[in-house]
Amino acid sequence: xxxxxxxxxxxxxxxxxxxxxxxxxxxxxxxxxxxxxxxxxxxxxxxxxxxxxxxxxxxxxxxxxxxxxxxxxxxxxxxxxxxxxxxxxxxxxxxxxxxxxxxxxxxxxxxxxxxxxxxxxxxxxxxxxxxxxxxxxxxxxxxxxxxxxxxxxxxxxxxxxxxxxxxxxxxxxxxxxxxxxxxxxxxxxxxxxxxxxxxxxxxxxxxxxxxxxxxxxxxxxxxxxxxxxxxxxxxxxxxxxxxxxxxxxxxxxxxxxxxxxxxxxxxxxxxxxxxxxxxxxxxxxxxxxxxxxxxxxxxxxxxxxxxxxxxxxxxxxxxxxxxxxxxxxxxxxxxxxxxxxxxxxxxxxxxxxxxxxxxxxxxxxxxxxxxxxxxxxxxxxxxxxxxxxxxxxxxxxxxxxxxxxxxxxxxxxxxxxxxxxxxxxxxxx
Amino acid sequence: xxxxxxxxxxxxxxxxxxxxxxxxxxxxxxxxxxxxxxxxxxxxxxxxxxxxxxxxxxxxxxxxxxxxxxxxxxxxxxxxxxxxxxxxxxxxxxxxxxxxxxxxxxxxxxxxxxxxxxxxxxxxxxxxxxxxxxxxxxxxxxxxxxxxxxxxxxxxxxxxxxxxxxxxxxxxxxxxxxxxxxxxxxxxxxxxxxxxxxxxxxxxxxxxxxxxxxxxxxxxxxxxxxxxxxxxxxxxxxxxxxxxxxxxxxxxxxxxxxxxxxxxxxxxxxxxxxxxxxxxxxxxxxxxxxxxxxxxxxxxxxxxxxxxxxxxxxxxxxxxxxxx
Numbered sequence: 001x002x003x004x005x006x007x008x009x010x011x012x013x014x015x016x017x018x019x020x021x022x023x024x025x026x027x028x029x030x031x032x033x034x035x036x037x038x039x040x041x042x043x044x045x046x047x048x049x050x051x052x053x054x055x056x057x058x059x060x061x062x063x064x065x066x067x068x069x070x071x072x073x074x075x076x077x078x079x080x081x082x083x084x085x086x087x088x089x090x091x092x093x094x095x096x097x098x099x100x101x102x103x104x105x106x107x108x109x110x111x112x113x114x115x116x117x118x119x120x121x122x123x124x125x126x127x128x129x130x131x132x133x134x135x136x137x138x139x140x141x142x143x144x145x146x147x148x149x150x151x152x153x154x155x156x157x158x159x160x161x162x163x164x165x166x167x168x169x170x171x172x173x174x175x176x177x178x179x180x181x182x183x184x185x186x187x188x189x190x191x192x193x194x195x196x197x198x199x200x201x202x203x204x205x206x207x208x209x210x211x212x213x214x215x216x217x218x219x220x221x222x223x224x225x226x227x228x229x230x231x232x233x234x235x236x237x238x239x240x241x242x243x244x245x246x247x248x249x250x251x252x253x254x255x256x257x258x259x260x261x262x263x264x265x266x267x268x269x270x271x272x273x274x275x276x277x278x279x280x281x282x283x284x285x286x287x288x289x290x291x292x293x294x295x296x297x298x299x300x301x302x303x304x305x306x307x308x309x310x311x312x313x314x315x316x317x318x319x320x321x322x323x324x325x326x327x328x329x330x331x332x333x334x335x336x337x338x339x340x341x342x343x344x345x346x347x348x349x350x351x352x353x354x355x356x357x358x359x360x361x362x363x364x365x366x367x368x369x370x371x372x373x374x375x376x377x378x379x380x381x382x383x384x385x386x387x388x389x390x391x392x393x394x395x396x397x398x399x400x401x402x403x404x405x406x407x408x409x410x411x412x413x414x415x416x417x418x419x420x421x422x423x424x425x426x427x428x429x
Numbered sequence: 430x431x432x433x434x435x436x437x438x439x440x441x442x443x444x445x446x447x448x449x450x451x452x453x454x455x456x457x458x459x460x461x462x463x464x465x466x467x468x469x470x471x472x473x474x475x476x477x478x479x480x481x482x483x484x485x486x487x488x489x490x491x492x493x494x495x496x497x498x499x500x501x502x503x504x505x506x507x508x509x510x511x512x513x514x515x516x517x518x519x520x521x522x523x524x525x526x527x528x529x530x531x532x533x534x535x536x537x538x539x540x541x542x543x544x545x546x547x548x549x550x551x552x553x554x555x556x557x558x559x560x561x562x563x564x565x566x567x568x569x570x571x572x573x574x575x576x577x578x579x580x581x582x583x584x585x586x587x588x589x590x591x592x593x594x595x596x597x598x599x600x601x602x603x604x605x606x607x608x609x610x611x612x613x614x615x616x617x618x619x620x621x622x623x624x625x626x627x628x629x630x631x632x633x634x635x636x637x638x639x640x641x642x643x644x645x646x647x648x649x650x651x652x653x654x655x656x657x658x659x660x661x662x663x664x665x666x667x668x669x670x671x672x673x674x675x676x677x678x679x680x681x682x683x684x685x686x687x688x689x690x691x692x693x694x695x696x697x698x699x700x701x702x703x704x705x706x707x708x709x710x711x712x713x714x715x716x717x718x719x720x721x722x723x724x725x726x727x728x729x730x731x732x733x734x735x736x737x738x739x740x741x742x743x744x745x746x747x748x749x750x751x752x753x
Binding site for chain 2: 094113165
């Protein structure tokens with residue numbers, strides 16, 4: 001791979017990884033904030049108002065981070081991947097534009113009303129604004145995941161006079177992997193937001209054990225997580241089966257299945273060795289892969305030897321294990337936590353939740369690494385190679401802007417996390 | 430009868446960009462003026478743009494989105510050629526947006542730091558947008574003279590945004606701040622006059638296409654309507670700064686609309702100056718039709734609730750903490 005391609009990918013990957021952190025929080029958090037707002041409207045309990053006001057600030061900050069990094073993305077499609085728009089622009093363009101038209105304006109405008117308009121509009125209108133913002137974030141996820149899923153499992157397109165166009169927009173949008181990926185991402189966002197709420201509330205309780213509002217939001221966050229995490233494991237399994245059907249090379253890579261075989265073993269941990277085509281120091285579970293992936297211990301699984309082109313094994317193998325590992329830890333903490341919190345709030349549990357405040361980020365990023373690197377060498381599966389889409393920006397230009405982005409993002413991310421922790425530490429009072 | 434889809438989308442894109450320049454222009458301008466303001470002015474200045482800046486910035490995403498949807502080939506060429514100014518603008522917009530949010534939550538010197546970042550980001554974004562426009566007008570021609578021209582446009586656009594920001598503050602604030610804003614507006618007017626004059630003189634030299642468009646008698650006489658009305662709008666802002674709250678802002682918007690019209694006349698029908706017209710670069714009709722249907726349904730709603738939001742927050746900025 002030449003340097004320009006590597007730099008273009010590094011830069012875009014950095015930007016999109018930075019960007020996805022914030023929608024991951026806001027899509028879920030918007031609904032939680034709307035819930036807090038509604039509770040206040042119904043009960044008129046000032047504790048709910050204080051809770052709402054604290055979390056709407058967290059939401060606003062996260063949303064702004066998402067907006068500024070998202071604006072960057074909209075330009076980088078053109079600056080880094082001109083071949084992408086030239087070849088699949090007739091499909092990708094409208095999906096992105098629909099996101100702007102149906103979601104971005106809605107979210108941004110009503111967020112303004114939500115943040116600054118509480119004394120200018122009626123309670124009902126204010127509640128409606130909170131719900132509209134939450135609805136907008138979800139609509140936004142709908143469009144962007146439709147596009148991403150289409151890039152993974154393209155459908156509904158036809159080629160006329162050498163141009164790729166949509167034959168059926170319905171088939172383009174509801175392509176084979178879309179329902180699974182959308183559900184998986186929405187749940188990921190809900191889990192990330194509930195761990196954030198629980199974690200920052202726990203952080204507050206460590207400093208002010210008597211804060212009743214923080215206790216309430218900790219329990220609330222832990223319970224939501226305890227419901228969503230098992231649901232996510234179930235949906236993740238379905239998503240995996242769907243991937244096996246449509247992108248078998250991705251599955252072979254992430255499970256490091258080198259050869260096609262019946263009753264394939266599941267590699268729990270190990271170090272994939274792509275040169276020798278084997279996994280070093282592997283800890284294997286006999287027939288495990290066949291059982292998990294095909295739900296049949298003796299099923300035949302396609303190995304990497306079947307595919308002329310497949311994604312690099314090590315990154316997806318490790319990222320997948322990080323995602324699943326985080327999922328298991330989050331399952332354990334949310335269940336144990338919910339159970340213990342019924343009676344008491346031991347400090348070790350508070351520290352655990354505080355430490356898991358941003359755990360959703362790790363799992364979600366790992367998941368996106370699996371799915372995006374797992375699509376390589378394709379940008380759009382079977383249609384466009386990543387190397388054919390790269391732009392003409394020179395290594396120097398890419399290097400200079402990459403450095404600027406890295407520096408900016410490092411500062412922003414640190415400021416964001418410090419501010420959030422600081423705000424939560426002060427509490428809602 | 431068939432619709433000329435590329436033309437429709439060029440108009441939509443132009444409208445989005447104009448909406449962006451006017452709307453985000455005033456809040457970038459307010460951001461720039463923060464540097465010149467007293468500490469007690471900061472909160473009302475921030476409150477005057479607080480509910481709007483997110484949505485204002487969205488018009489940029491829509492404009493770029495429409496470029497990408499309707500003219501995918503041009504999207505790659507234009508953004509590729511403008512690589513560094515675009516990156517600079519994005520860093521500026523990031524600093525501005527994040528500075529805005531973080532300053533609200535910070536105290537003491539932290540807040541000063543974010544204030545500074547908010548202002549610096551506004552300047553950088555405004556200047557970079559002017560650079561992009563300047564480079565675009567001359568078809569991305571390399572060379573020193575081309576960059577001097579772009580810098581000139583960049584500096585002028587900063588002046589324009591400052592004028593919009595100052596007149597917005599005249600509209601939305603009271604007392605000393607309103608009076609100070611009127612003074613800033615006069616500086617902005619001077620800056621804009623100088624900038625527009627220099628850019629208007631330089632553009633025909635920088636671009637042959639523009640020269641032919643404008644210096645073609647007797648059409649030139651008819652075209653004189655544009656500079657004359659612009660001058661009248663300029664004069665109107667100057668005259669009404671003391672007596673009216675809304676007229677100066679309306680006049681400033683008029684200056685931008687007129688300058689935009691002149692620019693549109695100079696550039697049309699190119700999406701890449703002198704090489705690619707909107708018809709060459711247009712996406713497939715199937716994509717455009719799909720988009721047009723959605724746009725015609727959704728855009729009226731967007732305009733509707735945008736008006737609603739401006740109505741909710743009409744009048745002078747009230748005190749109190751943000752996010753009340």
